[in-house]
Amino acid sequence: SHHTVAVTGASRGIGQAVVRALLERGARVVAGARDVSALEALPHPNLTAVSLDVTDPAAARAFGARAAELGASALINNAGVGVFKPTEEITLEDYRRVMDTNVLGTLLVTQALLPHFQARRDASVINVTSDVSDRTFAGGALYTASKFAQRALTRALAYEGQAYGLRVTEIRPGMVDTYFADTQQGEAHKHGWLRAEDIAQAVVYVLSQPPHLRVDELLLHPVQQEVTF
Ligand code: NJP
Structure with missing residues (x-):
């Protein structure tokens, strides 16, 4: 692949695996996350590491500008956080962190690249949402509200993008063994879960x-996860 691909939330978990898989495929990658030292721990001639807090409009604009300058033809909105609590325990701070990262972050980074993508007429946007972007569960109010919203952003963009050849994809992972929701990768109970690399291969497939x-x-x-649709 000779794409240049912009990836958010690239410092660990799914995003980091996406970066590795794309670099292996010969793509140029513009990788954004707050933990820049983790991004820079993966030195590669085709990798550009950018400090990015997706909730910060100026940082999102700078990330988009850098990616556009490098000729990005695809954006992977992967940055995301999860907080799982019963409704009565959700704080304003929880709300802002989850909604700002998952919803506003997706919006800001997408907006930062759209003028470039509109001019290219052959770009792709992949939003990594969740298997719970259309169903919910006890303790999932805040996270699933954010993922339902992220799904809506994804689908509205698919409609709008038809006018300029934009291909929009929603990737919806079930349980993946990462650092998600303040956990560690490789914890015993995650045996049998999807691996970050599995999602990275899905991104490669789409692109x-x-x-x-x-x-x-x-x-x-993962096969072991209950069938829910
Ligand atoms: O999580 P984790 P995943 N600005 O914690 C970054 C979805 N998903 O890989 O900024 C920029 O290992 C953070 O970087 P840093 C999930 O909702 C997962 O599993 O340096 N980046 C890190 O690189 C999310 O959308 C599961 O802290 C920000 C990355 O995001 C996506 O998969 C299930 C940021 C998170 O890595 C990737 O999550 C599911 C910010 N403000 C959906 N805040 C699952 N794992 O089971 C965070 O259904 N990041």
Whole structure:
């Protein structure tokens, strides 16, 4: 692949695996996260590390500008956080952190690249949402509200992007063994969960399609996860 791809939340977990998989495929990658030292721990001639807090409009604009300058043809909105609590325990701070990162962050970074993508007419946006972007559960109010909203942003962009050849994809992972929701990678109870690399391969699949094909959505679960649709 000769793409230049912008990836958010690239310092660990799924985002880091996406960066590695794309670099292995010969892509140029513009990787953003707050933990720049983690981004820079993966030195590669085709990797540009950018300090990015997706909730910061100026940082999102700078990230988009850098990616546009490097000729980005794809954006992977992957940055995200999870807080799981019963409704009565959700604080204003929880609300702002989850909604700002997952919803506002997706909006700001997408907006930062859209003028460039509108001019190119062959770009792709992949939003890593969740298998719970259309269902919920006890303790999931805040997180699933953010993922329902992120799904809505994704789908509205798909409609709008038709006018300029934009291909928009929602990747919806079930349980993935990462650092998600203040956990550690490799914890015993996560045995059998999806690996970050599994999601990275889904991203590679979407970006490898011929120009006439758009992948609207991919829903991916570990076999051990309960069937829920
Ligand atoms: O989580 P983790 P995942 N600005 O914690 C970054 C979704 N998902 O890889 O800024 C910029 O290992 C953070 O970087 P840093 C989930 O909702 C997961 O599992 O340096 N970046 C780190 O690189 C999310 O959308 C599961 O702290 C920010 C990355 O995000 C996506 O998968 C299930 C940021 C998080 O890495 C990746 O999560 C599911 C900010 N303000 C959906 N805040 C699952 N793991 O089971 C955070 O359904 N990041």
